[in-house]
Amino acid sequence: MKRLFKxxxxxxxxxxxxxxxxxxxxxxxxxxxxxxxxxxxxKTMQVPRDSAHVAEGKRISSMLxxxxxxxxxxxxxxxxYRSDIPKEFGDVYSLNIxxxxxxxxGNWTDGELYYFLRTGIRPQTGAYVPPxxxxxxxxxxxxxKSVIAWLRSSDPxxxxxxxxxxxxxxxxxxxxxxxxAFKPLPxxxxxxxxxxxxxxAALGKYVANGMxxxxxxxxxxxxxxxxxDPEKTPGYxxxxxxxxxxxxxxxxxxxxxxxxxxxxxGNWTxxxxxEAVRFGKKPGGGLLHYPMTPHSALSDSEVKAVYAYLxxxxxxxxxxxxxxxKGMTSKSQ
Ligand code: HEC
Ligand code: HEC
Numbered sequence: 001m002k003r004l005f006k007x008x009x010x011x012x013x014x015x016x017x018x019x020x021x022x023x024x025x026x027x028x029x030x031x032x033x034x035x036x037x038x039x040x041x042x043k044t045m046q047v048p049r050d051s052a053h054v055a056e057g058k059r060i061s062s063m064l065x066x067x068x069x070x071x072x073x074x075x076x077x078x079x080x081y082r083s084d085i086p087k088e089f090g091d092v093y094s095l096n097i098x099x100x101x102x103x104x105x106g107n108w109t110d111g112e113l114y115y116f117l118r119t120g121i122r123p124q125t126g127a128y129v130p131p132x133x134x135x136x137x138x139x140x141x142x143x144x145k146s147v148i149a150w151l152r153s154s155d156p157x158x159x160x161x162x163x164x165x166x167x168x169x170x171x172x173x174x175x176x177x178x179x180x181a182f183k184p185l186p187x188x189x190x191x192x193x194x195x196x197x198x199x200x201a202a203l204g205k206y207v208a209n210g211m212x213x214x215x216x217x218x219x220x221x222x223x224x225x226x227x228x229d230p231e232k233t234p235g236y237x238x239x240x241x242x243x244x245x246x247x248x249x250x251x252x253x254x255x256x257x258x259x260x261x262x263x264x265x266g267n268w269t270x271x272x273x274x275e276a277v278r279f280g281k282k283p284g285g286g287l288l289h290y291p292m293t294p295h296s297a298l299s300d301s302e303v304k305a306v307y308a309y310l311x312x313x314x315x316x317x318x319x320x321x322x323x324x325x326k327g328m329t330s331k332s333q
Contacts, residue, residue, distance in 0.1 A: 023172070031170055031178050033126040038115050039187070045111035047145040049152055057150025059297045060143055063212060064134075067293065068094040070157070078104075078163040084244045084291065085132055090171035092132045097151065100160040105151070113148050120184045128184050130174055137185045137227055138210040140194040185227055197301060204309030207302050212295065214306070217241055217254045238264075238316030243291050252289050252323040259311055263319045273307045274300055289323050 047053065069077040082092045098104040105113070112123040120135040121128060129135075136144060151158065170178065192210065195202035208214040209230045216225055220235025230236070239256035259266040265273065268283060275281040280294040295303070 026176050026179055027172060029179065030175055031130070032128050034121050034128060034184055036115070036121060036123050036126045037187075038111060038123065042111040042115055042187075043109075045109070045114055047110045047114075047148045047152070049149050053146045053149035054153040054155075056143070057146035057148070057153070058155060060211065061147055061150055062297045063293075063295055064136075065097075065147070066157075068133075069097050071163070074161055074163050076157045076159065076161045076163075078161050079165050081165075082132060083246050083248045085248070086244060087248065089132070089174055090169070092168055093165035094133070095167075096161065096164050098158050098161045100162050103162045103164040104160060106160060110148050110152070113151060114144060115187075117144060117147070118185065118187055128178055128182070130168075130170065130178055131182060131222075132168075134213070134216075135185050135227070137188065138192065138213075138230070140192045140206070140210060142194060143211060181223075197305070200301075200305040200308040201312050202309075203302070204305035204307065207298065208306045208309055212298075214257075217243065217291070218257050235316060235318065237310065237313050238318040239320050240318060245290055250323075252291065253320050254292075255322065256316060256318045256320055257310060258313055258316045258318075260315045260317050263317050264315065265310075266315070270304055270307050274303045277303045277306065286325075289325075 066077070068082065069079055071078045071080050076098050078096045078098055079094045082094060085092045096104040099106040101107045108116075108123075115121065115123045116129070117136050117139075119137075120131075120133070136147075139147075194210070195206050197203055215230045215233060215237060216222070218237050218239050218241070219225065219233045220238060220240050222241055224234045226232040237256070237258045239254045241254045242251045243254060244250065245252055256264040258264040261267050268276075272283040276283070276288060278294060278296050278298060278300070280288040280292065282288060
């Protein structure tokens with residue numbers, strides 16, 4: 001017995017030692033770096049800066065970038081503390097994306113911005129950017145160029161400003177996940193062209209999956225997202241992802257927006273859907289809660305197209321425990 005105990009203790013010691021060495025290795029290695037594979041076309045990219053592209057980029061970024069990068073202190077896109085990120089990932093700041101050449105992105109080329117936004121690899125160093133900064137692998141080439149045109153524009157919120165948060169220091173958990181779970185995304189193999197309005201379901205699929213990324217929040221789990229082939233994401237549009245409110249504590253679970261009549265939105269009218277998505281209005285009164293922000297910059301026809309697309313998505317029966325406003329009695333709902 002004593003001998004067996006000794007052997008077990010020894011084996012445990014070896015395991016602990018290996019885990020320790022692995023942890024030390026991850027701690028020292030840090031965030032992984034990848035080869036920066038910019039094509040000639042990307043290196044020399046010059047996006048058109050005409051007012052139509054800038055306006056479209058401003059519209060898209062008002063839904064996709066401003067939320068995280070705007071600072072109410074500077075009233076510019078100088079970055080902010082991300083209070084809605086679970087505490088175990090440490091303190092995360094979005095960074096300065098104004099024209100300042102040192103503190104912002106004034107020195108980045110159009111191609112560098114394109115590469116960064118598509119892949120999540122820093123073009124200057126090859127460092128991988130953790131998922132707190134989203135990537136845009138399915139956005140159309142035209143829409144992404146519009147976003148870059150806007151980043152270059154004279155929008156006062158982008159005027160050079162030296163206000164800066166220091167680069168994020170990734171903690172052990174982020175380093176570990178960045179080495180074993182998170183991966184950068186490949187550049188698209190083919191040009192991505194936005195479908196036109198003659199096919200509403202196709203346009204809606206693009207708006208939902210390619211431009212806004214509704215599926216990313218509205219499927220079962222952030223950890224099982226299929227970025228390159230959204231339809232293969234488990235629980236596709238069946239909701240259930242627990243997200244955090246701005247206080248970093250309160251859970252708000254995403255809704256099932258498949259057309260299931262009991263647990264999804266199968267009984268909603270198209271107009272109710274438009275009101276919810278554009279203005280955050282619930283059909284029975286009241287407002288949808290953060291992080292379901294109003295997408296008022298989407299047009300009615302874009303949101304109707306999303307509705308047409310959701311009608312083609314396989315129905316999932318999945319009852320969600322929804323967020324309820326504290327202090328509200330069931331009467332007042
Ligand atoms: C969910 C919050 C979030 C959203 C939405 C978001 N970002 Fe970011 N962004 C971040 C964070 C966090 C970082 C810092 C990443 C890091 O630690 O390297 C960042 C970094 C960046 C950087 C690198 C800045 C630098 O100085 O190194 C650029 C450029 C950028 N974002 C542009 C954008 C654009 C353009 C959009 C919209 C298309 C956008 N971001 C949307 C959170 C966000
Ligand atoms: C950042 C995550 C996120 C994104 C992106 C997002 N949603 Fe939501 N959505 C939520 C959350 C969380 C709720 C639940 C809010 C609540 O309970 O008040 C919700 C609720 C809804 C509802 C209400 C459903 C109901 O039963 O009350 C609809 C409809 C909806 N979202 C559609 C969309 C569409 C369409 C898009 C893309 C254009 C989208 N959402 C993008 C997180 C998100």
